[in-house]
Amino acid sequence: LDWWHADRYCDQRFAQLLFEPPDSEQASFSRLLQSHHIKGSVWLNERDGVLHKPKRRRDHVVxxxxxxxxxxxxxxxxxxxxxxxxxxxxxxxxxxxxxxxxxxxxxxxxxxxxxxxxxxxxxxxxxxxxxxxxxxxxxxxxxxxxxxxxxxxxxxxxxxxxxxxxxxxxxxxxxxxxxxxxxxxxxxxxxxxxxxxxxxxxxxxxxxxxxxxxxxxxxxxxxxxxxxxxxxxxxxxxxxxxxxxxxxxxxxxxxxxxxxxxxxxQEVTAQFLCPGPVEECRVFEVGSSGFRYTSCLQSLPFICRYKKDAYWQLKKVQLESSHLLVSRVNALAERIVVPENVFMSDVQDMNLSVAVGALNVLATVLREGETPVESSDLLAVLQLLKQVSSVEVQEGEELEMLEQLGQYYVEVTELILEEQNIETWSSVSQVIRGPMAVVEFCDRMVSLLAPLLTAGRTKITVQHRNVGLRRVTVKYMWFGYGSLQRCLTGGGRSAASQEVPASDRGQKYLSTAVGTAVISSTLLSDYQEISTSVRYRLQHRIKVGGNFRVFLRLLLHVSPDAGGMWSTAGCSVVTSLPDSTACFCNHTTNFAVLLQVYEMQQRTTKEELTLQTLTFIGCGVSFCALIVTFILFSAVGVPKSERTTVHKNLIFALAAAEALLMFSELAKTNQVVCFMVTAFLHLFFMAAFSWMLVEGLLLWSKVVAVNMSEDRRMKFYYVTGWGLPAVIVGVTLATSFNKYMADNHCWLNVQTNVIWAFVGPVLFILAVNTFVLFRVVMVTVSSARRRSKMLTPNSSLENQIGVQIWATAKPILVLLPVLGLTWVCGVLVHLSIIWAYVFIVLNSLQ
The missing domain is CATH 2.60.120.200 (Jelly Rolls)
Known part of the structure; x- marks a missing residue:
């Protein structure tokens, strides 16, 4: 199948398309596939972000x-x-x-x-x-x-x-x-x-x-x-x-x-159905154990991956169920609407009329309530909801039928969330991580309603009892308290809240209360999802007070894959009142990630926002100061010397790096641009440190006699300042191209240890410059002592100590930022948030 149908095939069977095997397992995995007579290319899932096939191509009237x-x-x-x-x-x-x-x-x-x-x-x-x-x-x-x-x-x-x-x-x-x-x-x-x-x-x-x-x-x-x-x-x-x-x-x-x-x-007006973007998807080359990209529209073999517990639960459910509800639906429809075996169903592109007919029959049977919903029936219904949410609406199809589809979809969703189905949800907990899976399907369904929006109709609302969808520029979903709370808590049983790490480094709570109806919201522009900061105010469905107020921040970021609960990542509470809560959602990057060599301990959203704000303010002030200094060096007629040349190169490298860092967040939406920003950040920060090393060597040449002419020294300085960073970045890209960039921000990958291509040289430079500073301080103190004895031989001991302390402190204060020694704090940011604050304040203002 092509990548889209292969991904849908696995998804509809409650599995995932195969992920890239680890480096150590690629050869053995390739031999395993060959033993099963699989050759050539095999589709792989995308770790860095799911490819989305356009649900609806753009209309273009020209x-x-x-x-x-x-x-x-x-x-x-x-x-x-x-x-x-x-x-x-x-x-x-x-x-x-x-x-x-x-x-x-x-x-x-x-x-x-x-x-x-x-x-x-x-x-x-x-x-x-x-x-x-x-x-x-x-x-x-x-x-x-x-x-x-x-x-x-x-x-x-x-x-x-x-x-x-x-x-x-x-x-x-x-x-x-x-x-x-x-x-x-x-x-x-x-x-x-x-x-x-x-x-x-x-x-x-x-x-x-x-x-x-x-x-x-x-x-x-x-x-x-x-x-x-x-x-x-x-x-x-x-x-x-x-x-x-x-x-x-x-x-x-x-x-x-x-x-x-x-x-x-002749000049006529025509309506075009523009082609969707041509995308490339990743494949694993069986035999060569390599990877490449090819057009997603090719037909290639693929493998569906199950978690072991989910697979065995799925097999058990299929064997033990009587399939009464599925049989009743198919009999009423006089055709196979819902397959009895989720492993055997075909992946077909369902059209709008077939989808409406299937959901109509299913809603009728569920509405009657005569046939109990068994585990296999629930999985079959969810499989059908997945398939319907992938329907492509064609031009010229009746809009009334589309609205009817939304109504049936919401009704079926409400009916399978009723209280009598709580135990059924629990019985398939390994396959479907709770009713939050339904939220994900509904989120896909809302996007199908776009053709209903016109100049005269700017809002669509589809509701059945406690469940509803609304589509405007921002799409919302709401589920009544009873619809989700019963299934989330297992029939209303009380449970102590337990805090555990979520996959996105937020917090997930294993026991929560649904405090507000709206649980999903997406901002759209021209039918495309866009990423931006958003402020919400949510009305509470239940009375909130006391210790429960902390849970309100969970309601904005739905994470079905992380245990079917909510996550705190990227969202914070602005104000919290008994009847409503205002939340702010954003995803940020800060200065402290540059020398982070380990996965970060959990931080709150407030801490992340503070780090981001400090980074932007500090880098902004530093950037302006660097530009002014560079202009002064260039325009005011500062005498040309080795020191002036070295300062100008350091200023340029540091200003370029900080400018890129401030705006790297904007590049996250485009993987190619983000990769380029990462490479240039690596280059310019590496160049800044190389010129800090040159600053140290220049100081050393003033302290220790060096038998090298000024021309030769400057050539050596340029090779060190720009040539060395270019070599380091080039070698890193050549050896770790596919593992170069981090998943969540435009910087080097910590998990694959690529970060050491920056941290390693930086630590070496800091060690050299520390030795240089120590030597310079010794010489300065010694000179100050001799000068003090010559000029004021009868001065008191207190005055002599004061002179020596100032002689020690002055070069340290001046040279610490010039030699980059404040960056030592960067390797400690994973230990405490305090080190992150110190690191950002010291270095964003460098």
Missing amino acids: PVLVFGDKTDTKYVKVLSDFPELPAVTACAHLQWDTRTQEIATIFSYAVPAFINEFQLRGFVDEEGFVRFALIVHGHHSPYLPVFRADGQWHHFCVTWQQENGTWAIYADGKRRASASGLCAVGLSAPQAIYGQGTFIIGQDQDSLGGTFRAKESFSGNITDLHIWQRVLSMEQIEKVRSCWMVEQELVFGWSSNALEVESTV
Whole structure:
């Protein structure tokens, strides 16, 4: 199956797609698979974040230009002033007329100096492929196949840049052709595309803005043409293909108002169903014991992974149950609506009408209450709810049916949470971690209701007794106190609350009270989940007072996988009143993680927020001070010397590192950007420490005679300050590329010991600089003692002691931050929160 169906196959059987085996077990695991005749590639689960297949592709309503038969009159002129283009990207959606094999001009851009300044042409070859050729400055690339001439809509992009005359052609999200040297003549460098020209769609200009020929005209449909004054990246091209706009350096954006359309060219409005993003998923290579990424749409073998206790409980439930409810549902529906055996059911893409019919029958049987819900029945119902929550709503389907689906879904959810089913939930506790699993399914279901939102209807509410869904820009779910509390506490039995670590390093509570109805909330933008800080105020469903107030912070962060309870991670209480609680949820990163070499002890949300605030304030003040100092060194005319040069390099490295650290939180949402931020943070902080080492060596050269000229010393300093960090980062990336970055923030991985590629060199530098400081202090104290005896030979003992104390304290206070010795606190942050505070205050202000 493809990755999506493989993941769904395992999920619907209450299992997980196989995770990457540990390094020590890869060879033996590969041999095990080979012994079962499994070869080639096997799908793997994603540890760093689950890939999400878009539940609904974006609607895109755009004006489409319809060019009929080939003529010398039909054209469309772009009414836009084009600047000089040292680089360019042009993208559009295109529907090719397959009736002719003659060359057609998609667009042409002409200037007085070059009529064929920038042009894209194509034709259909004998094998049924459309071939494109790009023309720049009159120089012609070869015709190369880009997509099939199948009469369907295709997306294309062409890019060119002045440097080396590099060009590329993309079609349907893939690069089809690329080369360099387009328009380069002899040894001369390519020139930029001239500005202030005439851009014509559908015709080849044989003179500026005119003289068209029918045999070279375009026949077909074109829309969504955009032009940028830059070369877009592969990721940006994929965004444009999926109908998301890239605003940076956009020269022309598709709009009817910016086009001069010749009267015989038809202009119609069409609704596109844009393609979803092309994603790559990880696979394990059986035999070679390696890993790689490939398109998630390929059909490959896969393995479902169970926890041992869950598997045996599942087998036991299947054997001991009578399947009365499932049999009743299937008999009433006169077909297999709910399979009796969860191991044997097929994974199928259920459509909307089938889903509505299945839930209608199931709700009817549950509503009757005549058939008890056994363990296997409960699992089968949950399996069906999972399948329904993955339904893809197609264009043109009736919205009334979609709303009906939501109503049935909520009703079934309410019915399986009734009090008589408490023991049934307990009997499958190893397979399903409590009723919080239902919350997860409902969370998926709410996203399906997006098509119901219109300009005239901005809120949707679907409710059945104590369970409900609401969809606005923020989606909510609420469950009445009785619906979840009975199943969470095992029939209302009292239990002492027990505090244990959660998987996300928060606290999870094994016995809790549902104090408010809303238990899930997600912020959305254009049907996509977005990450941001949010403040909530929740009304209590039960009277809260005394010692129970501490539990209120648990209600915002649902963690079904961590034992089916709530987690404190990332959320804090702002105000707590008897009838309501205000909460603030956020996820932060702080300065103290840089030298953290062990997994952190549990911290409260307040502590994390304090650390983050101190980091941002300290780094901000430090960054501003560093920039001002750098400007003063550069502009005020400070005499040039070794010390000045070393100071400037240290200032630059430290300022770059702190700027990246302050904004690293913004990069967490994009794995590629986060990886790059991690690498540059590693480089600049390593460079800062290397220049601190140079500061120490420079001091040493002033204390001890060094037989090396100033020129040679500066070369050595530059190699140490920039060359050494580049080597360390390069070697680390080459040897630990897949284990380089931490899971929760943009920094080096502690669990895989990659952090020692930073901490190890830093500890060495700190040891050297400590020795340098000790030697400098000894020399300073000795000099101060001699000076004191010479200038004030009859001074009192107290005065002499005071002079020596100041002679000791002054170099220590001045040199501690310059030599980076305050960073020693960093390796102690895992011991106590106090060390984290001290570390941040000392070093964010360095």
